[in-house]
Amino acid sequence: MLTISKMVHIADWEIELNAIRSAGNGGQNVNKVATAIHLRFDIKRSSLPAVYKDKLLKLSDSRVTSEGVIVIKSQQFRTQLQNKEAALERLKELILSAMVVQKTRKATKPTKGSQRRRVDSKTKRGHTKVLRKKVDF
Template structure:
């Protein structure tokens, strides 16, 4: 079943390489015996994603992306292999959507005249309070 990214954009199963591996860390016999963790590999360059998606993903600076343009995601939070597979696919989808999202450019603004006046008034008020704490001569 293909992974739907957005309307009209999806990743076919043959483009995803899912491997079951043993989980790390504490967990007793279940962790030591069962291959419940999932290792997902997705090659950006050989995928059928649109060029815009590929360019944005290749330009991404993320520790999960190798120099060869392969995204590697390891999921081992859940006890079952199926839940870990779903989690890995969900993380891949979020990574792609986040990379493709066009962020608004920040426009520098200046404080209004009223805001400047309020700031100066607050400074004067604080200064007066401190002046009142001095010794009376």
């Protein structure tokens, strides 16, 4: 059972874990042992609350397919157990990140002092450039 928060849990039967062979270098171990983990989690069929499902389905993340399935591949470690734990942790982080509420931006105006300083610096810079010109006699 994967615990997301105190009230939200994901049962083991909802998460599909498949062991596959890792890609990349690693010698004979890569060719013999299936240590990488391919995790699939169907959002629509899950027992998550509706709020979680809505936010996860609206995510613009490459790990979420158009059918509403989260696909995570973990091949960071040499052992299958470590890759399984890493994949589950990444799933938990993805779900928690979807629930973070973005702070709304309040539009502000620049202060009079900052506007004056900006214009003064522009006129000073323009004056410096004028002094660089060729002198006409």
